[in-house]
Amino acid sequence: MSLKNTLNSLEFFKTLNEKDIDLLCSISTIQSLNANYILHYEKQKSSSLLFLVEGLAKAYKIDKHSNEIFLYYIYEKSLLSDITDINNKDITAYSNIELVENSTILSIEYNQFKNLFLQKNLLCLELLQEVAIKSQKLDSLVNREFIFDAVQKVAQMLESDLEMFNKLKRHDISLILHIQPATLSRVLNRLKRNNIIDIIQGKVNILNKDELKEIGND
Missing domain, CATH: 1.10.10.10 (Winged helix-like DNA-binding domain superfamily/Winged helix DNA-binding domain)
Known part of the structure; x- marks a missing residue:
């Protein structure tokens, strides 16, 4: 699937017109990665906004005894990156993210995305919805672990x-x-x-x- 078709296939970008999609293509790349690939580690900084186009990923942390603490799964057509402060230049990972299956990853240059889209009030609601979904997952995690x-x-x-x-x-x-x-x-x-x-x-x-x-x- 071409980069443009990939963007058009994601619900997150459905409100963009063809000109906006072309602009987004200019700051985006897609890549296919194998299962067990570590996309990033906890607290690692990144200048890219990542989406899982196809496949399956898991978020987890490592405790002081080097044990893996599973957090949640991330399914296809979802945001992978953790957005905690939109004013930050980089995105800081909340957890480790590992691919469970062979997957396709969409990578968007974050600062250009903010300048070209978010600052023009494009895709703001979509990003807010993805952040809300992440928040719900963490809420479920708290219930699962402590309640x-x-x-x-x-x-x-x-x-x-x-x-x-x-x-x-x-x-x-x-x-x-x-x-x-x-x-x-x-x-x-x-x-x-x-x-x-x-x-x-x-x-x-x-x-x-x-x-x-x-x-x-x-």
């Missing part, structure tokens, strides 16, 4: 990210949710007994979405 019990953690992941839940190994899900594998199995069996989910050949099907959502939001 929710094991049942709520599993219910929330099933309700919000069933496809990823079924794609991952149970051991990996346990690491993400910071619960023991045996606890995960007990929770799934409990939800199945209560006819909230069914498990067929290891894959979870949701039978009662409303009740599952209620458990995850309690």
Whole structure:
């Protein structure tokens, strides 16, 4: 896919006219990167605004014992960069970002993007929406780590990210949710007994979405 077609395929840029798209092309590049590639590390500064066009990425931190602390997944057609202060010259990474699958990355020169678009009130609402999505992810992270019990953690992941839940190994899900594998199995069996989910050949099907959502939001 050409750079122009790539930009036109992203909802973020749908409000731009053809002239604006051409201008954006002049400050943008796309590249294909393999799985396990580290896009950036925590606190690293970058002069580029990054979007995940295709593929899958994960955000994580490393604790003082060198353990990986999973934060959240980033799906295709989403903003990868962390915007905390639009007045800063560079973008400072909140976390490490690693590609989980072979991916296509859109890179836009950040300062020129601000001058040519944001300062002309173009794409401001779109950027605000992406920042709000990041904020919601961090809010969910706080709930998952400090407020929710094991049942709520599993219910929330099933309700919000069933496809990823079924794609991952149970051991990996346990690491993400910071619960023991045996606890995960007990929770799934409990939800199945209560006819909230069914498990067929290891894959979870949701039978009662409303009740599952209620458990995850309690």
